[in-house]
Amino acid sequence: MKIIDNLLSTFLQTRSHSEEICAPLQIEDYVVQPIEDVSPPKWHLGHTTWFFEEFILAPYAKGYIRFHPDFAFVFNSYYESIGKRVVRTNRGNLSRPTVSEVYEYRDYVTSHIQSFFEEHNSEKIEKLLEIGIHHEKQHQELLLTDIKFILGNNPLLPKYSDTFTENEDVDETGEYVVMEEGLYSIGFRDNDFCYDNELGAHKVFLQTYAISNKLVTNREYLDFINNKGYENNLLWHAEGWDWVLSNTISAPQYWHKIDDMYYQYTLGGLQPLQLSAPVTHISYYEAFAFAQWRGERLPTEFEWEAAQSFFTWGKRWEWTESAYLPYPDYAKAPGALGEYNGKFMVNQKVLRGGSIATPNKHTRPTYRNFFHPQLRWQFNGLRLVKKA
Amino acid sequence: MKIIDNLLSTFLQTRSHSEEICAPLQIEDYVVQPIEDVSPPKWHLGHTTWFFEEFILAPYAKGYIRFHPDFAFVFNSYYESIGKRVVRTNRGNLSRPTVSEVYEYRDYVTSHIQSFFEEHNSEKIEKLLEIGIHHEKQHQELLLTDIKFILGNNPLLPKYSDTFTENEDVDETGEYVVMEEGLYSIGFRDNDFCYDNELGAHKVFLQTYAISNKLVTNREYLDFINNKGYENNLLWHAEGWDWVLSNTISAPQYWHKIDDMYYQYTLGGLQPLQLSAPVTHISYYEAFAFAQWRGERLPTEFEWEAAQSFFTWGKRWEWTESAYLPYPDYAKAPGALGEYNGKFMVNQKVLRGGSIATPNKHTRPTYRNFFHPQLRWQFNGLRLVKKA
């Protein structure tokens, strides 16, 4: 009984929290999609709701009537097995359903889940509810980064909030922790929730390495820029160099150079660059080139996981050198939920840690985040590794 | 004094009318831009306002303070000589300024124009005000067609209005009016307002021709479809055929085939195809192929103008065979206003007449509308010509 209460209460808190994130928005902010990767906030609100409707209410709640017959089409994201869906690039072209209809949809599904769950809970349903909650938490992080993109891409550079703090100084007198060669255990071993991509705990042999106990700061990154890091092709991957040239990249995303001074757009508006804060909004290509320039390298995801208890983390997603690949004996869940992770395991890099946008308790030492190497709109950063 | 009152009153009516067009919209509808050619309604409302600010208030109203320093950047459309502007494809990515800020901007500029004009009118200012009014009327037509696109592109197919009538039956027992060969006068000769592209009235020699006194109807167009008009490449221009294949075109825009019946999305929602109404939302390529299939042709813009007093027109913009080119002795206005028409005189076709979306008194027999041949979202149609 206790567990159910807890789960339900987590469910309700999660549902509320998504809406709190959106509270400072104007209605117009909910609608736009400036690039393919950034979804309109109202889409996130509808899609996380659809997930509960599609995977719990529709199949299991007897007599459940969907809120609207076309919403499954509008709010499905990529579950090919579930049916037709709005092409991803078209999300920002839809003015309807309106924001207020999306909120009605949320209320409708939330209260149906609540009444259904109070009466029909079972282990299966609990599992589905749990995954739905974690799914919504993932979208809470995207909500924040997408809102930042939407506002930061606007020539008026509007503020999101006066209180959200992106940048905290780090102790710049960092040290390198030496990790001895040997076998380390990697992957999730507890009984709590984790994603399927963390399962299959296994041993990995690591060579001796030394890992920094702090994130790279804006001050260090500015040094790279001032030393012409963006102009020296030898520091870059071939694809990274093409990306620099064809997008004329010369600084992290959201940096503005005004009268020879650097400013950074933050959720609190445009601010002078805070030198002791960890650098953020860089691509993997930039993280790699920076490390090359320093004569060091990025950790693998295994090195990161083995060493993580020796440093603090959680303010920036940390690019690793690892490609996003299945662990030994990785198996997809059957059916549509199996489309969750496995089908993205090509051409992406793993990020470890968590960021100031990650919801409370959503990340853990074994959590594997992943993005294409050129993407910058997440709160990512980097940590260096060198020979011991 | 009378003229000024009239002009001012036309100005105020025009400003109101744009807002009346938008009255049925939800805030979300003001924001999106599903294709490059369709601008967000709030952009139209801001851009027409900016025009008065930029060309009248800023240069002539002493001490005028712009409503917002960045709005010139946000709401400029294509006036290269005026300065930087938001790239056209980026208009739908801007959630700010909000709709309510745009309305404040409108009120601010409207009242400044009013007070300025009451005190400082001159012939020069009158001319500028007049062109600003006509500019806004052009955007009123675009507002309607863009709103139709925004709603008609939405999977929920929302209605705009219960009262707006797109389709009126035409008398299907049409006749061909024979026009004898000879010299005809083409171009604007009155003292009222017209655009620079209509000036330079001149004689054109026309061969004898016979022109239909009615628009082509949905019934006739359906016949073309049923006779595989979209599958016979010999009826099409090479570029038209490529367009058909690469966009898999098989009917006019907004037609929906459901269980073997055709429906048409209108501003009043989805309705069964009204067979006696004039066909609309077709490209020039389709108009041409239809005429080929009938063994007839489109009129030139000169044939249309010479004959127009013999038939009714004004429900559909009529594709002509004429390319959009300067009349003899055409001269651009100096400065930025000269960018209005002349710079588009390549690769576009002339349409004559007017449509159910054209504001009252905005069109006339010499009016030259123009679009690229593949565009369909205007209320266009066609009229046939054959050998006498």
Add this chain to the structure above:
Amino acid sequence: MKIIDNLLSTFLQTRSHSEEICAPLQIEDYVVQPIEDVSPPKWHLGHTTWFFEEFILAPYAKGYIRFHPDFAFVFNSYYESIGKRVVRTNRGNLSRPTVSEVYEYRDYVTSHIQSFFEEHNSEKIEKLLEIGIHHEKQHQELLLTDIKFILGNNPLLPKYSDTFTENEDVDETGEYVVMEEGLYSIGFRDNDFCYDNELGAHKVFLQTYAISNKLVTNREYLDFINNKGYENNLLWHAEGWDWVLSNTISAPQYWHKIDDMYYQYTLGGLQPLQLSAPVTHISYYEAFAFAQWRGERLPTEFEWEAAQSFFTWGKRWEWTESAYLPYPDYAKAPGALGEYNGKFMVNQKVLRGGSIATPNKHTRPTYRNFFHPQLRWQFNGLRLVKKA
């Protein structure tokens, strides 16, 4: 008998001439297609041969066996009604058939046409042979311009020939001929061969105008460049300006600026710019912008045709202001040959005259050449018109 002899002899001379044009080439030069518009020389040689096989031998020569069953597929250009064809952009990817096989194919078809024609001539066959000859002559001009592109695009800038003369000085003390307003006859009225797009001779009323009796020279065009013509958007069509910016155009094609001096790649190799020669290899956009800068304009094709007997022409195809449109009562030929001209009558501009690459007797005062406005690889140029 005489006429047949003449026709046959013209046929044989035409066939030889195509091969003479290619005599200076290396085998490798026959194969490449650096841009979509430029076809490999061996494709031209094969395609003009296929035309005779497809439209004369295959349908009319009893028992004719095609040289190779797949060549119709390989060498068809755009005749949709004839069947499948190699996509245009893929022509330069085909190493086979080899150049020597293409020459065998030419010999085979030439000798079959010769024996067939000696025995079975009829008016119908004569007409087809005549059009085939003219078709091959058109491709002779393309052969030269495509060869120039292939060699001029090569970093080694190889010469084609020591004797081919592109540039002859013009008398720079030109005059303007005044043409009085009135009705002029336009279109082909003789009994000789012409293309269907010249037929339908008809009257056109022209306003008074003054037309230059000389082509614009490199000296005049250089003046335009030195006066920042490529940097002043007000001189350009909107699409022309986009074209300038996105292709970073700052001079005619084949101009090379080396140590502040201009050179021009010609079929005779790289040479210092010859100032008194007529400018060439410019787009319509450039021709238009140049005329704007001079405060003059381009002639319409009707003005050109009405005045052409008063000046010399034939060294450069002259861009006109006219769009390529059908004359009154224009009718396509039935069947595949009807695809020859009509289907290109949209989005193209008419050029009048002829060029140093045009084969002997291939052009005439009523000849209508046409290209898209951005294309520059033909030997085109311009002549100015001003108010009388």
Add this chain to the structure above:
Amino acid sequence: MKIIDNLLSTFLQTRSHSEEICAPLQIEDYVVQPIEDVSPPKWHLGHTTWFFEEFILAPYAKGYIRFHPDFAFVFNSYYESIGKRVVRTNRGNLSRPTVSEVYEYRDYVTSHIQSFFEEHNSEKIEKLLEIGIHHEKQHQELLLTDIKFILGNNPLLPKYSDTFTENEDVDETGEYVVMEEGLYSIGFRDNDFCYDNELGAHKVFLQTYAISNKLVTNREYLDFINNKGYENNLLWHAEGWDWVLSNTISAPQYWHKIDDMYYQYTLGGLQPLQLSAPVTHISYYEAFAFAQWRGERLPTEFEWEAAQSFFTWGKRWEWTESAYLPYPDYAKAPGALGEYNGKFMVNQKVLRGGSIATPNKHTRPTYRNFFHPQLRWQFNGLRLVKKA
């Protein structure tokens, strides 16, 4: 002295072998580039020659005069630090230098290397010569696969050779070899030549697995096709599925379905599909989907290397599940030669083994080949792994 003789003799044999590979070609075959990844054979011949000129003769042979001043520009491939180069997509647009000039260039450089080396050998020069030889051997494999593409893409499907054997039957009664969990040594440990990406031999811990001792055959792959493997999105990566749909893929490259029978284009021409031969010309996406369908998986590159002595390999490059990443302590060579491998270590998959196109002695158990996951024109294939 012996070693030098051997090295020189290997050099001369390697130079000859490249030319033997090209012996069956027509001149035209040397020139074309049907897709970006496939280079013209004459480019390979020139580029491998330029490598010796650029890295040995130019810097070390006193008084050496380059064969042609522009060839460094024409034949540089991707060495950004060496200077300007022809864009890769433009290689097939160059008819000059001619094939015979490229052969002259080869002779010139070969004989200069020979005389230089006989007099000035040193360990440094030996190293450079060795890497140049291996570089040319890599291009020999590309020569064969690019020739296959050039001929196999041609509608005439010409043969390359009557004697080259692509397909040998494998023993279809394969078995799975069980490999016990434990630490395995990975990477090159000998004193012979290897690439920098194989260095840094290190221990890797592997879980128990069972690996097939045979390659997957055409018969097995046909089964996948007949069971609708190309239509079931759940078997594919999301990017793989997009690739299938947007390229309408339904079989390996070079398969032709004629009257319901499968044929395969080979270097010996079009042949009925040989069912017992190993499947080839598939992308990583296809290899992965096939393994999913079988309920098995691809080996990692470490699993492959650890097990390779237990099975035969060398007919097909075998896709592995591993991304192409640096080994621990991987360090790029300084200068331009450092651009050889490291800069490609993102977004590519490792292939292990070798193929029927791999030159003698060019591969070894630790060799790491790599390609983007969608590429199919190499002789690649796959081997399965399952739970022990």
